[in-house]
Amino acid sequence: MQKTSDLIWQDTQHQVLFELIDQIKVVPFDPDILLRLKFYAEHHFALEETYMVKLGYPDKDEHIEAHDRFREELAAMLDTDPTMGTFLQDSLSDFLYKWLKLHVLGIDKQLEDFVMESDSK
Ligand SMILES: [Fe+2]
Numbered sequence: 001m002q003k004t005s006d007l008i009w010q011d012t013q014h015q016v017l018f019e020l021i022d023q024i025k026v027v028p029f030d031p032d033i034l035l036r037l038k039f040y041a042e043h044h045f046a047l048e049e050t051y052m053v054k055l056g057y058p059d060k061d062e063h064i065e066a067h068d069r070f071r072e073e074l075a076a077m078l079d080t081d082p083t084m085g086t087f088l089q090d091s092l093s094d095f096l097y098k099w100l101k102l103h104v105l106g107i108d109k110q111l112e113d114f115v116m117e118s119d120s121k
């Protein structure tokens with residue numbers, strides 16, 4: 001994935017998330033990958049949300065709701081049959097990839113700008 005942010009921590013974590021989402025496509029499917037993605041996404045979302053709270057970010061609620069929807073999608077996927085085939089692997093991976101790309105190039109860029117203008121970058 002192209003660079004997503006001038007905040008090094010934010011871009012680095014986005015790159016890891018994209019890599020994990022890519023790994024969902026690997027055959028044979030490793031069920032642990034969804035768990036690793038869930039933990040890493042939680043780590044990343046929690047850090048963004050900490051910045052939002054500490055800096056009094058005005059669009060905090062909307063952004064956290066978007067994170068919550070991703071959390072719910074991932075939780076539902078963790079209930080998926082671990083023997084799923086390549087078609088389902090590809091579908092899940094593509095869905096998450098598109099969601100994350102829209103998120104990091106949209107709502108996350110607004111947060112990035114806000115953090116860059118603060119003293120906390
Ligand atoms: Fe992000």
Ligand SMILES: [Fe+2]
Pocket residue numbers: 048063067103107108
């Ligand atoms: Fe975000």
